[in-house]
Amino acid sequence: MNIYDLPNPLVALPMVTPFNEKGGLDLDSNEFNLDKWKKTEADIFIVGTASGEELLITEEEKILLLQRVSDSLPNDKISAAGIDNPSPKQTLISAEKYANSGASLLRIRYPRDETQITSYFSEVLKNTPLPVLLMHQGQPLNFGVAPKPVASPQILGSIASMDNVFGYVTEHDMRFESTVRNYVPEEKRFWICNGSMILLGALIGCNGTTTAFSNIWPDALKELLKIGIAGEFDKGKILQNQIKEIDNLMLPYLYVGIKYCLSLMGFKGMISRDKNINIPDEIKYKISKSLELANLI
Numbered sequence: 001m002n003i004y005d006l007p008n009p010l011v012a013l014p015m016v017t018p019f020n021e022k023g024g025l026d027l028d029s030n031e032f033n034l035d036k037w038k039k040t041e042a043d044i045f046i047v048g049t050a051s052g053e054e055l056l057i058t059e060e061e062k063i064l065l066l067q068r069v070s071d072s073l074p075n076d077k078i079s080a081a082g083i084d085n086p087s088p089k090q091t092l093i094s095a096e097k098y099a100n101s102g103a104s105l106l107r108i109r110y111p112r113d114e115t116q117i118t119s120y121f122s123e124v125l126k127n128t129p130l131p132v133l134l135m136h137q138g139q140p141l142n143f144g145v146a147p148k149p150v151a152s153p154q155i156l157g158s159i160a161s162m163d164n165v166f167g168y169v170t171e172h173d174m175r176f177e178s179t180v181r182n183y184v185p186e187e188k189r190f191w192i193c194n195g196s197m198i199l200l201g202a203l204i205g206c207n208g209t210t211t212a213f214s215n216i217w218p219d220a221l222k223e224l225l226k227i228g229i230a231g232e233f234d235k236g237k238i239l240q241n242q243i244k245e246i247d248n249l250m251l252p253y254l255y256v257g258i259k260y261c262l263s264l265m266g267f268k269g270m271i272s273r274d275k276n277i278n279i280p281d282e283i284k285y286k287i288s289k290s291l292e293l294a295n296l297i
Contacts, residue, residue: 001075003104003131003166006043009225010189011218012080012107012133012210013042014049016258017057017065018269025061027068029269034072036267041222042214045069046107048082050140051212053255056273059094063101070102080105080133084140086116088123099129105166107210109135110159114151121159131166133210134159136180137193138171143212143251144194146172157183169193169210170201178204195221196244199236202228213247216261217296246290253279257287264288264297 015037018029037045047066048054054062062081070079081098083106085091095106106128111120125132136156138147149156149171157180160168167189170177174197181204184190192201195213198221207229209221220243227236250257256277263270264287279287291297 001078001104003078006078008189008207009222009229010043010191010208011041011214011221011225012044012046012191012208013037013214013218014046014051014082014210014212015069016215016255016262016270017052017061018267019271019273020269021271023271023273025057025065026269027064029267030065030068031072033262033267033269034069037218038072038074038077040218042077042218044078044080044105044210045073046080046082046210047103049107050137050143051215051255051258052082053273054082054084054140059097063097066098066101066103078104080107082107082109082135084109086111086113086120088120091120091124092127095124095128095130103130105133106130107133107135107169109137109140110150110156112138112150114155117151117155117159121162125159125162125164128164131164133166133189133191134168135210136169136171136177141254143254144172144196144247149173149176153180153183156180160184160188167191167208170206172197174200174204181205194247196240196247198224198243199228199233199240203233212251212255212258213243215258216246216250216265217243217294220294242290242294246287246294249283249287249290253277253283260284261287261291264291266297
């Protein structure tokens, strides 16, 4: 499917990476998990994200996982690859590899040095083999927190206006991002970055999302986006609060928190390579009860 033919609203799922007991990439579990996710409203599956422990997997593992995901998806869903590299040359080298591995989209973070942003994207967007989803994410491991913007609204919007840009993903500062919205062309997708802020995102003009919570309940995000875009905000309050409750409990524990939720939901390979994050028993209990109330377990 042509990525530009995907209808709004879209939900992109930044996939967690499954590992086995020995810490190796678990491709069998990934196939099992993907079969579950393919039955949901998720439209785009992104390999190589903060949710997927991108700093703890190798380039070879990422490519292998991307190939498996790309080969497994039906025609109405697409795969994407995440890139976070301030070097235009290395970004384009990775982009070619990901295009050859079946990706239809690149999710690229803005460099954190404002002085590099325009020159970086002028080179990357001119030579990219795939459309680009711009990710405004100044501190990728600060899930749910609004860091300092990486550039002004005008600069962020000017990049989003360039050729080969599919769309733009906000950071968490809604006051700032409501200004960015004024500089992003209407024909470009404009997505909210957090499951707890879907209705807020719709209020400032968002028409899609990519967020850690997509791993947990993509159907709820799709429904809430439709409600927000329709302007029926009162209708979405209960669902938004359900999402926020789960989100607030799991996000402080990053990918470990996401994987704990998914393990309760029957997903496989939900072991992390990061052994430094532990979820307290009382939080585990609260997560379990919140998932039960949402009928997810």
